[in-house]
Amino acid sequence: METKVITITDKLDALALLPAAEVLQKGGLVAFPTETVYGLGANGLDTEAVKAIYAAKGRPSDNPLILHVADFAEIDKLAHDISDTARKIIAAFCPGPITIILNRNRIVPDAVTGGLNTVGIRMPNHEIARELIRLAGVPLAAPSANTSGRPSPTTAQAVLADLQGKIGAVVDNGSCKFGLESTIVDCTSAVPTVLRPGAITLEMLAAVVGEVKLDPALVGENSIPKAPGMKYTHYAPKAPMIMLEGAKGKMVAGLLTQIAKAKAEGKKIGAVVSSETAKELPADVAIAVYGSREKMSEIATNLYEALRKFDQTEVDVIFAEGTAEVGLGLAIMNRMHKASGYRIINL
Ligand code: TXA
Ligand code: MG
Numbered sequence: 373m374e375t376k377v378i379t380i381t382d383k384l385d386a387l388a389l390l391p392a393a394e395v396l397q398k399g400g401l402v403a404f405p406t407e408t409v410y411g412l413g414a415n416g417l418d419t420e421a422v423k424a425i426y427a428a429k430g431r432p433s434d435n436p437l438i439l440h441v442a443d444f445a446e447i448d449k450l451a452h453d454i455s456d457t458a459r460k461i462i463a464a465f466c467p468g469p470i471t472i473i474l475n476r477n478r479i480v481p482d483a484v485t486g487g488l489n490t491v492g493i494r495m496p497n498h499e500i501a502r503e504l505i506r507l508a509g510v511p512l513a514a515p516s517a518n519t520s521g522r523p524s525p526t527t528a529q530a531v532l533a534d535l536q537g538k539i540g541a542v543v544d545n546g547s548c549k550f551g552l553e554s555t556i557v558d559c560t561s562a563v564p565t566v567l568r569p570g571a572i573t574l575e576m577l578a579a580v581v582g583e584v585k586l587d588p589a590l591v592g593e594n595s596i597p598k599a600p601g602m603k604y605t606h607y608a609p610k611a612p613m614i615m616l617e618g619a620k621g622k623m624v625a626g627l628l629t630q631i632a633k634a635k636a637e638g639k640k641i642g643a644v645v646s647s648e649t650a651k652e653l654p655a656d657v658a659i660a661v662y663g664s665r666e667k668m669s670e671i672a673t674n675l676y677e678a679l680r681k682f683d684q685t686e687v688d689v690i691f692a693e694g695t696a697e698v699g700l701g702l703a704i705m706n707r708m709h710k711a712s713g714y715r716i717i718n719l
Pocket of ligand 1: 600
């Protein structure tokens with residue numbers, strides 16, 4: 373299959389999107405930009421189209437997809453018994469980088485929810501994404517547009533690196549603003565529970581609804597995560613990655629020690645670090661800079677591209693600099709921990 377690349381540089385060009393909408397209406401797959409990461413869309417009400425997503429990504433079938441909508445009225449068609457708390461969250465943060473788990477209506481196919489009686493719904497804050505959904509005329513089931521287990525794509529080039537030839541089209545609108553997948557919040561329980569941290573932080577949710585819980589599986593407690601996808605090793609670069617965590621003052625010395633050890637073993641070394649730390653590392657280390665350690669939003673935006681840099685650079689091991697786990701740092705560290713397969717050195 374030839375993957376058509378539709379480039380849109382202006383904010384919105386509905387005419388240019390028509391071929392992509394046509395692919396979707398025929399049951400095909402289209403990757404499209406959102407404010408978080410690129411999504412791999414299909415008609416979310418068509419079981420066969422949804423199954424094609426799993427095949428293209430190599431995704432386990434027990435990992436449910438989220439449905440993307442363009443308008444508030446769509447939410448009530450897909451879900452029922454939406455609580456007041458859920459309505460408050462929707463009013464405050466949609467459209468935006470958040471996915472709300474609600475009680476599913478029968479029109480949502482089992483192929484989307486993996487048989488669960490809940491469904492994840494997201495309204496992206498991205499004009500092109502919402503226009504594509506409107507033109508397709510149906511909610512779009514869309515996971516991140518990567519091969520299962522790989523870092524999510526934040527550019528059309530990253531989508532093509534994984535899925536060229538396997539999907540009908542990709543809409544290229546440059547880099548994604550946030551760079552990390554949406555916050556997932558389960559609103560089917562009395563107290564909303566964050567299942568995946570993202571750009572809508574716990575603090576922001578608490579400011580709107582008061583009490584918010586964090587899925588115990590996210591804070592290292594030995595329970596099964598409620599978002600099935602969170603149990604898989606994920607976002608991983610091709611070489612093994614080891615995290616270094618601890619006080620900022622210990623980071624450079626800690627990295628230099630690990631680098632010296634790995635060099636003594638004859639290994640080629642990569643590092644995913646802040647711009648501040650990068651300046652202190654030896655010249656023969658392949659470095660991917662994720663931004664300034666003082667700017668969490670910059671780290672979030674650049675993290676996956678930094679991890680993907682090692683697809684082109686042959687290294688035997690990657691050392692990664694951790695950051696504080698508060699605010700957006702919770703989402704950043706959640707993804708880095710998974711990318712490292714929880715190989716962590718505490719400094
Ligand atoms: O930012 C995003 O959310 C991106 C863009 C494309 O919108 N999408 C995305 O989809 O990250 P995906 O499939 O890569 O991640 C969705 C996560 C998975 O971990 C899945 O297990 C969880 O959402 N999920 C989906 N439906 C669920 C449900 N009913 N209950 C609990 N978790 C659910
Ligand atoms: Mg994903």
